[in-house]
Amino acid sequence: MITPFFHLDCSIYKQILKTMNSFKENFRIAKFLASLFTHSSIPEEEKAYREWVNENPEHQKLADRILNEEVYEKNTQLIKSFSSSKAWDKIYPLLGGEKSFGRLSWRKSLKYAALILLLIIPVSYLIYNWIAGEPIGEITPGTHGGELTLSNGNTFNLFDNVPPEGATEVFIIDSKGINYQTPANKPKVKEIKNTLRTLHGMECHIVLSDGTKVHLNAESQLTYPICFSSKERIVQVEGEAYFDVAPDKTHPFIVQTPHTSIRVTGTSFNIRAYADEEVESTTLVSGAVKINSGNETFELVPNQHYTYNKKTHTNNVTNVNTALYTSWESGSFIFLNVPLENVMSYLSKWYGFQYSFEDETAKQVRIGASLNRYENMNPIIDMITELNLVNIKQREGILYISYQQ
DSSP: OOOOSSOOOHHHHHHHHHHOOSHHHHHHHHHHHHHHHTTOOOHHHHHHHHHHHHHOHHHHHHHHHHTOHHHHHHTHHHHHTSOHHHHHHHHGGGGTTOOEETTEEHHHHHHHHHHHHHHHOTHHHHHHHHHHOBOOOOOOOOEEOOEEEOTTSOEEETTOSSOOTTGGGTEEEOSSEEEEOOOSSOOOSOOOEEEEEOOTTEEEEEEOTTSOEEEEOTTOEEEEESSOOSSSEEEEEEEEEEEEOOOOTTSOEEEEOSSOEEEESSOEEEEEEOTTSSEEEEEEEESOEEEEETTEEEEEOTTEEEEEETTTTEEEEEEOOTHHHHGGGGTEEEEEEEEHHHHHHHHHHHHOOEEEESSHHHHTOEEEEEEETTSOSHHHHHHHHHTTSEEEEEETTEEEEEEOO
């Protein structure tokens, strides 16, 4: 929240606003006031100042307050809190593309005129809020949703009231996702595949025809047969998904990702394979899995975590607390000594916010936190900023993150 430097009652504002009906005019006034304050005014500016104060007695009162050196010095720290170049990038279009007003160059004027603009009218607060950061609004969690692409290429919103004709003969849609029904007679023809996709801020549950349960996280997709009819139950996944596979030793369940193939008979595990992340991983909760990556094979036991690094093409298996990698499935996020860059990338998929790091150092700040997945994200932002490690500002709906100097 921006705190005004001095108080003007509503009647004064109304009178001032009558004669200051454009941002360009406001900047013109701020510019000659800045020139007077810095003792660099020229006759034309002094004349403009006299004309302005003669228009309304309140203008003189306002000018006296602005040009009071003691008041001004108390607030010069505000100027240091934002970049003049960033301020100009926002102000420039509002001035019709003019980079100078009279004798003073825009660079010299801006330092003083931007602050004076803040003192003149409330609309200036909007300019400052963009520069210094507006209050961070509510960042709300995602919800159930998804898009289903049928074998014929038709795509529809899973939670539309009217699914495609004939679709209800194959699956049932409920409030959380989709449930396939096993036909009385399994087809003997080539398997027909559908693809379920979640966008940012979405999750979806699906029960496959064999009874396998899959929880699809945000920005993920699962391609699967509407009915398994071959010796192997094969699906493809991108993004993140938690599997609870129905046991069937005679028909192994295989999950294919862009870089690995995971073979199971009946087990619970988490796969994370986002295209924009450097590492692809599998975390085993129960049962057993066999992972094929290139020419190498890895067999996991419960509480083990497999990773494949796309850049180095290396594989690794470690013993872990599986909750660190599967907590999202049960309704929470847990981060333990994780780089902030990874935290923001992961959370943005679910909360659907935009962000930008303003320096490399901020990306590497490590975070430990726990967050209810179905509550607003704001508490974790408050926690991060209270640690005084980074600054997080919001401008035009985008979170800008910089290292705390």
